[in-house]
Amino acid sequence: MKGPRRLLPALFLLLPPAAAAEKVVIYHTSDVHGWYYSRPAEWDNNNPSRLIGGYAALSARVKKEKHPVLLLDSGDMFQGTPEGTLTRGLASVRLMNELGYAATVPGNHEYDYGEGPLQVMASSSAFPVLGANIYLKGSVGLSPHLKPYTIVERGGKKIAVLGLAGRHTATSTLPQNVAHLDFRDEASEAARWLTEIRRSSPAAVVLLIHLGLDERLSLKRVDISTWTFSAAPPGTLRVARSAPGFDLVLGGHNHTALLRGYRDPVTGTVFGESGYGLSYTTRAELDFDDRTGELKSVEAALVPLWTDETGEDPAILKLIDGFKADVEREMGRVLGRAAADLPQDPGWLDSPIGNLLCDLTRAATGADIALHNTKGIRAPLRKGEVRLRDLHQALPFENSIVTMRLYGSDLKRIMAANIIHGRSFMQVSGLEVEFRAGDGPRPAALRLLRGGSEIKDGDDFLVATNSYLSGGGDHAAGFAAGRDVSDTMRPVRGVIEDALARRPLKAPAGGRIRRLK
Numbered sequence: 001m002k003g004p005r006r007l008l009p010a011l012f013l014l015l016p017p018a019a020a021a022e023k024v025v026i027y028h029t030s031d032v033h034g035w036y037y038s039r040p041a042e043w044d045n046n047n048p049s050r051l052i053g054g055y056a057a058l059s060a061r062v063k064k065e066k067h068p069v070l071l072l073d074s075g076d077m078f079q080g081t082p083e084g085t086l087t088r089g090l091a092s093v094r095l096m097n098e099l100g101y102a103a104t105v106p107g108n109h110e111y112d113y114g115e116g117p118l119q120v121m122a123s124s125s126a127f128p129v130l131g132a133n134i135y136l137k138g139s140v141g142l143s144p145h146l147k148p149y150t151i152v153e154r155g156g157k158k159i160a161v162l163g164l165a166g167r168h169t170a171t172s173t174l175p176q177n178v179a180h181l182d183f184r185d186e187a188s189e190a191a192r193w194l195t196e197i198r199r200s201s202p203a204a205v206v207l208l209i210h211l212g213l214d215e216r217l218s219l220k221r222v223d224i225s226t227w228t229f230s231a232a233p234p235g236t237l238r239v240a241r242s243a244p245g246f247d248l249v250l251g252g253h254n255h256t257a258l259l260r261g262y263r264d265p266v267t268g269t270v271f272g273e274s275g276y277g278l279s280y281t282t283r284a285e286l287d288f289d290d291r292t293g294e295l296k297s298v299e300a301a302l303v304p305l306w307t308d309e310t311g312e313d314p315a316i317l318k319l320i321d322g323f324k325a326d327v328e329r330e331m332g333r334v335l336g337r338a339a340a341d342l343p344q345d346p347g348w349l350d351s352p353i354g355n356l357l358c359d360l361t362r363a364a365t366g367a368d369i370a371l372h373n374t375k376g377i378r379a380p381l382r383k384g385e386v387r388l389r390d391l392h393q394a395l396p397f398e399n400s401i402v403t404m405r406l407y408g409s410d411l412k413r414i415m416a417a418n419i420i421h422g423r424s425f426m427q428v429s430g431l432e433v434e435f436r437a438g439d440g441p442r443p444a445a446l447r448l449l450r451g452g453s454e455i456k457d458g459d460d461f462l463v464a465t466n467s468y469l470s471g472g473g474d475h476a477a478g479f480a481a482g483r484d485v486s487d488t489m490r491p492v493r494g495v496i497e498d499a500l501a502r503r504p505l506k507a508p509a510g511g512r513i514r515r516l517k
Contacts, residue, residue: 021155022290023067026206027058028274028282030074030252031107033378033396034084035277036095036320038307053279055095056312056320057305061281062099063313068155071099074252075107075165075210077121080277080378080396082331082389083323088117090124091323097126098316102152105130105163107210107253108172112397115177119145130163130208133189135182143181148193151200157288160202162193162246164239166211166253168474175472186211187242194245204286204295207246211236212254213262213271215441216421219345221275221302225260240269248272248284248298258282261300272300280304331389336500342381342507344394345374349515352507353377353394354427359508360495362429365403365488367464369430369450371414372492373475376468377427386500395493399466404482409457411448414478419443424513425475431455433513445516466492 038054041047062069077092078084084091089110096104106129110118122129122145132148135141142148149162166172167183190207197205214233217224232238236251241264249271257275261282264271272282284300342353354377362370379393406414415433418426422437431450438444448455467487469476499505 021068021157022288024070024154024157024159024204024286024288025065025067026070026072026248026250026284026286027062028072028074028250028272028284029058029278030210030250030274031076031255031276032073032078032092032278033076033080033109033276034078034092035081035279036083036091036323038305038312041279051307053277053305054307054312054320055099055278056316057307057310058278058281059099059313059316060311061303061305067285070152070154070159071096071101072161072206072208072250073101073104074208074250074274075105076109076252077104077107079109079112080393082327082392083320085392085396086327087323088113089121093121093124095316095319098319101127103128103130103150103161103163103208105208105210106134106146106165106169108166108169111169111173111177113177115143115181122146130161131165132162132193133164133167133184133186135184137180137182149197151197151202157203157286157293158200159286160197160200160205162190162197162205162207164189164207164209164211166209168253169210171472171476172474174468187239190239190243190246194243198245203288203293204247204298205245207236207239207249209236209239209249209251210253211239212251212256212273213237213258214256215254217256218254219256219276221257221259223259224262227262228265236271237264240264240267240271244269247286247295248300250274250282250284257302258300259302261302270298270300272302274302278305328389331387331392333388334385335388335391335497336386337504338381338383338386339504339506341383342505344377344380348374348423349513350424350427350510351377352510353381355429355508355510355512356505357395357492357496358427358429360499361401361464361492364490364495364498365401365464366462367403367430368461369411369428370464371431371469372427372466373418373469373473374425374427375474376466376492381505386505391493391496395496397468397492399468399492401464401488401490401492401495402467402470402485403462403464403488404470404479404485406461406463406478406482407457408448408455408459408461410478410481411455411461411463412446412457413481414476415448416443416446417477418475419446422515428512431512434516435514436516
């Protein structure tokens with residue numbers, strides 16, 4: 001017996017080394033916004049009650065994967081549901097730890113409560129939070145709880161992941177929350193860090209970024225696989241062309257879902273974006289040469305998380321149910337009723353819930369005009385009982401109502417800045433807007449009317465809005481001209497809560513923002 005045992009080490013030396021995986025699969029999420037659980041696909045006209053989405057479905061899908069898996073997220077992890085906001089993102093971290101995420105980047109809404117909650121999230125994460133372009137002002141160093149990149153090994157392959165925030169973060173969260181941070185140019189920082197990453201000779205390089213390919217694709221599920229861009233739009237395509245060397249770019253922020261990904265014919269880089277609310281995930285397959293180990297190809301496609309197809313991981317379901325039970329005692333409280341559905345965004349002009357919110361804001365303050373940003377409304381209110389949860393999901397941001405005086409010229413500047421590619425990023429009351437879309441992003445013509453008469457530049461109005469816009473938030477430059485500014489300290493969602501206590505909600509008259517041919 002001793003002889004054969006002595007031969008075993010020699011025999012093992014004669015065997016070829018274990019082959020590295022020929023394929024590595026990346027699953028990508030972005031803009032989850034606290035939607036941890038499945039929900040009816042109300043947009044599906046064929047079967048609106050069919051359940052889709054959630055971490056339990058994603059976990060079940062990933063566990064069926066035959067190839068080594070890498071899980072990545074492009075930010076905006078928690079802001080949007082009570083489970084997310086009340087835990088300040090720690091519920092997101094707990095779930096992502098359980099699923100085994102390898103990295104994430106901060107979205108703009110990770111800063112909605114200041115930088116402190118993000119620091120707690122980073123310290124509680126089993127994965128790095130990446131932000132290669134987020135610097136402390138007056139310093140040469142990155143924000144200390146962030147890393148620029150990470151290199152992970154899957155299937156014997158080293159895969160580098162560089163993380164970037166969008167420069168828009170400076171104004172797409174409350175500006176005062178990030179006044180101490182410098183969000184530097186995405187393309188310049190990508191080129192800088194790529195030089196360092198290449199020294200490690202990774203088999204593939206991935207850019208994880210809270211920025212979309214093109215703002216015109218916002219909120220769309222779209223196949224652009226055959227598109228060509230005559231010039232790089234000011235998004236991730238610009239970054240990839242300015243800093244060539246990325247094999248895969250995984251973006252977010254615009255809530256775009258790219259059905260078949262996109263391969264840039266200039267750089268060969270593949271792009272993926274995964275939509276909003278964890279209804280979908282992008283599955284990217286990295287195929288390596290089995291002889292040389294070099295990356296041969298990258299393919300990306302959107303995968304819907306239909307629970308009747310994926311199943312749901314029982315352990316993740318149990319964890320989510322625990323979060324929901326903790327908040328439901330308060331958030332399950334019925335506030336009143338809606339007499340009809342109040343959709344949030346039927347066509348990117350004025351919306352029923354936007355009109356209602358603006359009307360109630362104007363009435364509560366005695367203002368002439370009320371303005372709220374369209375993107376501040378994140379869910380509809382449905383006919384029937386309206387719970388506190390429903391209201392928080394429709395209006396998740398902790399904004400207060402602010403009044404100020406503005407001239408007609410200020411209002412024109414605000415609306416001109418908020419009509420982009422023929423869509424309105426502002427909701428209105430006490431005001432009518434007519435515009436013609438132009439060849440570029442801004443309107444070719446714009447008229448503001450009140451009571452059927454055109455507003456003149458020198459007309460003076462008391463205007464009610466919210467603290468995000470008055471504080472210099474996205475597309476809000478015109479509000480800086482406000483005079484006699486007063487923060488009422490009254491929560492924006494409070495005007496709807498008060499109205500629910502009085503009577504069933506009805507949609508007011510629409511057609512306030514009109515796109516002319």
